[in-house]
Amino acid sequence: MGAKTLYDKLWEAHRVREDADGTALIYIDRHLVHEVTSPQAFEGLRLAGRTLWRRDSVLAVPDHNVPTTQRRDGVAGIADPVARIQVETLDRNCTDFAITEFHMDDARQGIVHVIGPEQGATLPGMTVVCGDSHTSTHGAFGALAFGIGTSEVEHVLATQCLIQKKSKNMQVRVEGDIGTGVTAKDLVLAIIGAIGTAGGTGYAIEFAGSAIEALSLEGRMTVCNMAIEAGARAGMIAVDQKTIDYIKGRPFAPGGEQWDAAVEYWRTLVSDEGAEFDRIVTLDAGLIRPQVTWGTSPEMVVAITGVVPDPEAETDSVKQSGMRKALDYMQLMPGTPITDIQLDRVFIGSCTNSRIEDLRAAASVASGRKVAANIKQAMVVPGSGLVKRQAEAEGLDRIFIEAGFEWREPGCSMCLAMNADRLQPGERCASTSNRNFEGRQGGGGRTHLVGPAMAAAAAVAGHFIDIRELDEPV
Amino acid sequence: MEKFSVLNGLVAPLDRPNVDTDAIIPKQYLKSVKRTGFGPNLFDDWRYLDPGEPGQDHSQRRLNPDFVLNQPRYAGAQILLGRENFGCGSSREHAVWALEDAGFRVVIAPGFADIFFNNCFKNGVLPIVLDAEIMDRLFAEVEACEGYRLKVDLEAQSLTTPAGEVIGFEVDEFRKYCLLNGLDDIGLTLQHVDEIRAYEERRRQQAPWLFGAE
Ligand code: SF4
Numbered sequence: 270m271g272a273k274t275l276y277d278k279l280w281e282a283h284r285v286r287e288d289a290d291g292t293a294l295i296y297i298d299r300h301l302v303h304e305v306t307s308p309q310a311f312e313g314l315r316l317a318g319r320t321l322w323r324r325d326s327v328l329a330v331p332d333h334n335v336p337t338t339q340r341r342d343g344v345a346g347i348a349d350p351v352a353r354i355q356v357e358t359l360d361r362n363c364t365d366f367a368i369t370e371f372h373m374d375d376a377r378q379g380i381v382h383v384i385g386p387e388q389g390a391t392l393p394g395m396t397v398v399c400g401d402s403h404t405s406t407h408g409a410f411g412a413l414a415f416g417i418g419t420s421e422v423e424h425v426l427a428t429q430c431l432i433q434k435k436s437k438n439m440q441v442r443v444e445g446d447i448g449t450g451v452t453a454k455d456l457v458l459a460i461i462g463a464i465g466t467a468g469g470t471g472y473a474i475e476f477a478g479s480a481i482e483a484l485s486l487e488g489r490m491t492v493c494n495m496a497i498e499a500g501a502r503a504g505m506i507a508v509d510q511k512t513i514d515y516i517k518g519r520p521f522a523p524g525g526e527q528w529d530a531a532v533e534y535w536r537t538l539v540s541d542e543g544a545e546f547d548r549i550v551t552l553d554a555g556l557i558r559p560q561v562t563w564g565t566s567p568e569m570v571v572a573i574t575g576v577v578p579d580p581e582a583e584t585d586s587v588k589q590s591g592m593r594k595a596l597d598y599m600q601l602m603p604g605t606p607i608t609d610i611q612l613d614r615v616f617i618g619s620c621t622n623s624r625i626e627d628l629r630a631a632a633s634v635a636s637g638r639k640v641a642a643n644i645k646q647a648m649v650v651p652g653s654g655l656v657k658r659q660a661e662a663e664g665l666d667r668i669f670i671e672a673g674f675e676w677r678e679p680g681c682s683m684c685l686a687m688n689a690d691r692l693q694p695g696e697r698c699a700s701t702s703n704r705n706f707e708g709r710q711g712g713g714g715r716t717h718l719v720g721p722a723m724a725a726a727a728a729v730a731g732h733f734i735d736i737r738e739l740d741e742p743v
Numbered sequence: 744m745e746k747f748s749v750l751n752g753l754v755a756p757l758d759r760p761n762v763d764t765d766a767i768i769p770k771q772y773l774k775s776v777k778r779t780g781f782g783p784n785l786f787d788d789w790r791y792l793d794p795g796e797p798g799q800d801h802s803q804r805r806l807n808p809d810f811v812l813n814q815p816r817y818a819g820a821q822i823l824l825g826r827e828n829f830g831c832g833s834s835r836e837h838a839v840w841a842l843e844d845a846g847f848r849v850v851i852a853p854g855f856a857d858i859f860f861n862n863c864f865k866n867g868v869l870p871i872v873l874d875a876e877i878m879d880r881l882f883a884e885v886e887a888c889e890g891y892r893l894k895v896d897l898e899a900q901s902l903t904t905p906a907g908e909v910i911g912f913e914v915d916e917f918r919k920y921c922l923l924n925g926l927d928d929i930g931l932t933l934q935h936v937d938e939i940r941a942y943e944e945r946r947r948q949q950a951p952w953l954f955g956a957e
Binding site: 285286288290292294296298305306308309312317319325326333334349351352354355358392394395400401402416417418419420421423424427428429430432434436466467470471500501502523527528530531534566587588590591594685686687694704706707708709712 | 758759760761763765766769770771773774775776777778788794797798826827828831832833834835836837839854855856857858861862865866875915916917928929931932933935938939942943946949950951952953954955
């Protein structure tokens with residue numbers, strides 16, 4: 270057969286069988302599990318008297334419900350009884366089914382999409398699934414990674430497979446040099462702005478081009494993380510030397526002879542020259558500026574130099590009414606410069622932007638500066654216990670605390686506000702997370718998505734500010 | 744899973760694009776370890792004026808009179824009309840469990856997010872994709888005519904309006920078969936145990952690092 274895309278290769282390598290109508294059985298190499306979307310799956314297994322197909326493929330961690338204030342008391346430290354039951358249920362299921370779990374008081378605990386790569390549990394060429402839509406993150410390693418529902422979690426636990434049809438191939442190319450102050454988050458927000466939140470529906474997206482290649486693995490994870498926000502279940506990036514260097518020596522990564530064999534295979538995980546895509550979108554990296562979302566969908570995004578758009582200028586009536594609803598919810602007037610938007614809280618964290626590189630970027634802005642008086646709370650939540658430890662070794666915690674930020678324990682935190690960290694109704698937040706949906710960070714809360722340096726700058730200024738125009742610290 | 748064959752149901756319109764799963768069932772209710780009981784919290788933030796928490800008696804909360812599904816004319820609806828990108832965002836299957844618990848068996852929209860679409864079929868809920876122009880017309884008819892019902896025939900892959908108009912829709916063969924027969928995916932997959940084992944053996948030879956020491 271002719272030239273293949275990266276997705277074609279990953280798909281074919283995992284196809285157990287395929288029916289004439291294209292319905293296939295796909296083998297799953299890595300199954301990540303967290304407390305929110307798994308209890309009903311384990312219950313289903315028990316009710317049907319089924320067992321786990323391959324327990325060494327499963328890695329579990331509680332992250333969504335865990336408090337970020339302290340960890341000394343373990344599960345008993347969760348004040349909310351309903352949340353506590355959910356974490357206890359995960360613990361019990363992992364014990365009963367003999368699954369490896371990083372417990373709440375384990376230094377390796379963290380957001381499921383941070384710890385997989387950090388541990389080397391995510392490897393190139395794998396199929397990686399999790400009952401969580403941001404599983405696309407792991408595609409940064411040349412893996413086929415996507416989110417699944419709870420019924421599918423049960424299906425993978427019981428059969429190691431999923432029933433699927435192949436998606437279409439899309440390539441998003443970002444070419445050219447990235448400007449100063451522009452980060453992976455800005456690239457992906459600009460991509461979503463360009464193709465829309467449903468633009469990738471039905472596709473697997475491969476991100477490529479010189480600007481993507483230039484990103485670190487942390488940056489690539491940020492981009493793939495938000496593939497789902499462009500509607501694509503899976504996002505991925507070809508393997509290169511950086512990918513291989515990142516994995517080497519991680520606890521779950523292969524060693525010895527197996528390492529060499531693995532690397533040889535991993536190097537083939539690129540789209541062939543001349544491979545055909547159903548759709549190709551190209552963006553010029555040089556034109557992308559720091560991005561800020563203004564509405565209640567990630568596609569509602571503009572550059573920091575821009576203004577809140579006017580629904581009157583929108584010709585599509587459904588879109589126009591969506592914009593009106595968003596502006597009403599966000600309490601914003603068309604034409605308002607983005608830099609005039611005043612904030613109440615700042616959240617730096619989530620599986621999009623809570624890795625060491627993100628914290629370094631935010632700390633470099635926070636250093637020698639103070640959180641503005643109008644900001645009620647500015648919070649930094651590392652993605653994992655190991656990220657936290659690394660940041661502390663580098664003194665980033667001191668920088669944040671001196672600037673007036675709170676330094677928390679790892680978890681999902683105010684990305685979705687299932688724990689105690691949340692916005693109050695009407696509060697406005699600059700957040701490095703991935704969803705600005707109504708109420709996402711707390712009922713009635715208003716979320717603006719930005720990159721980590723932009724979030725730190727907003728905390729210092731009290732409103733959005735172009736990171737490229739930040740004055741020297743006094 | 745409950746079988747789905749023919750449904751003649753009351754239709755309710757939800758006229759906004761990008762209805763995300765956070766809106767369908769807000770996060771505080773995801774703490775449940777059960778599959779049932781999510782119905783009263785379907786569209787919770789839009790449906791009630793006061794904030795809600797799990798375990799509360801939701802019948803005592805203040806309903807938002809402006810939210811379309813609170814209108815008496817839509818009480819008991821089983822078919823929901825939506826707009827572009829319905830079910831986007833989080834993979835939470837709780838969104839489908841909430842719709843189903845509230846009585847909805849069919850959602851019709853010009854486009855669905857992939858994970859939500861897939862989750863529907865696992866729970867006996869039929870998602871139907873129709874062209875935006877047909878959707879515009881259905882929205883107009885539902886709003887104009889109280890008690891508007893549609894007959895959904897999965898076998899025939901058709902919708903019938905009260906005026907007798909028949910609208911065809913596409914559905915994946917395999918999914919249709921499972922839904923018509925109320926089949927459990929896991930049971931079907933386990934019919935291929937030998938093939939899975941054979942694949943696993945091949946894979947273990949080619950890529951031994953993917954397998955733990957067991
Ligand atoms: S950090 Fe947010 S988006 Fe990521 S897994 Fe947690 S809740 Fe989901």
